[in-house]
Amino acid sequence: MFTGIIEELGEVVDFAETADGARLTVRARGAVLDAGHGDSISVSGVCLTVVDQGPDWFTADVMGITIDMSTLGTVAAGDHVNIERAMQVGDRLGGHIVQGHIDGTSTVLSIEDEGSWRVLRFSLTEELAPLVARKGSIAVHGVSLTVSAVGRDWFEVSLIPETLTATTLGALTVGDSVNIETDILARHVARMAEFTDATVRHERTES
Secondary structure, eight states: OBOSOOOEEEEEEEEEEOSSEEEEEEEOTTTTSSOOTTOEEEETTEEEEEEEEOSSEEEEEEEHHHHHHSSGGGOOTTOEEEEEEOOOTTOOOSSOOBOSOOOEEEEEEEEEEETTEEEEEEEOOTTTGGGOOTTOEEEETTEEEEEEEEOSSEEEEEEOHHHHHHSGGGGOOTTOEEEEEEOHHHHHHHHHHHHHHHHHHHHHHHO
């Protein structure tokens, strides 16, 4: 479990394909200070498990389905990624509850500078649109953000200078892809609504 508050920018050291996935090695000095084998680390929003580590790096296995659903399949040595260690019980929840189980990717549609702020608009699929609400929470590349505006097939976030410099979001350009994770509460409400609708339809059919 994570909060979406990025702790450092990691650097991809290696991305080696395997028979059914890949092994990703990232240089992230802060993340490995107290990391151990089997610990969870969020890499640009994707929860990965540490399988090997050194003084300033860690390696994690990436499953094939994760490669298909995320941007991790396109990373190369030298690329920067957002890093966050799993939260500890008792930590302040500065962002929102982020699982590291992304819903898929989204594309940058537009970027508007407004003084020191920057407004980014991202694409939104028909499936995920009901889970994104204005002033609701969303994780973009693992960064906890507040939705500032939303349409049927897009959403916007407003980024402060700190977010632009402390995460990879400041380097995004139109057409880039990002990992997104919708709010966990919205997911569960939508799932419960499916069963409620199914029950109502069943009762109407039998009446």
